[in-house]
Amino acid sequence: MTMSTALPEARLLEMVFPDHTNHLGTLFGGQALAWMDKAAFIVASRHARRTVVTARSEEVNFRVPVGKGQLVELVARIVGTGHSSMKVEVEMTAEDPLTGDRRVCTTGRFVMIALDSNGSPTPVAALPAA
Template sequence: MSEAIANDPRPTEARLLEMVFPDHTNHLGTLFGGQALAWMDMAAFIAASRYARSTVVTARSEQVDFNQPVRKGQLVETIARIVKVGRSSMHVDVDLVAEDLLTGDRKLCTRGQFVMIALDELGRPVQAPPLPVAEAA
């Protein structure tokens, strides 16, 4: 028996999971910064694409803070959230959380902000949908 999955017309969050393998790490066995940025940019891209339901590109990666090392063998969850929408821009906060698979310990390791731009089929900036207003309680 199949069950319908509810469609969220404008999801504002995306989550990605990656395993840190040796080819993702430096000589100290910790995640390359460039690999972390690539995963974060991918999560921001997915969150903005799903939200805008259009082609998007990265316009800017703003402050990125590497607070804790991510070690070989850890699971990484990358969480991207749309936090602000301009005319064609979407500001996306991205957290990178490392998890020890054996203990379940989780640590926020890296944070960053990305600005994504919605494009039309000709590659020109297009209006991004406004963020939904939170319903009053």
């Protein structure tokens, strides 16, 4: 059996419906952040096997607008760990389902904290050595 040294990762797909958009027909920034935070939560929960909470979002960049009817794929990867924290990078790619055209639309970093049963920060495993 071979062990993978790939970074822990989670992938999600979402569809942009009209209720996710603003008056211009593009994805609300808050909705994009919510989906990114959800992806960060999932990968951090899987890595820690604990309850996790968001401590911080950092350097979120909205590169191109995402239109109503597009698909978005979110890829979240743990890129670093501390004592109880996990740094997660999230990349959101928009896809036109009719043409297949794909573009990275939003990127950001999140810091997630693992909690014990009392709600206190608790240690997490380090990332495997590359």
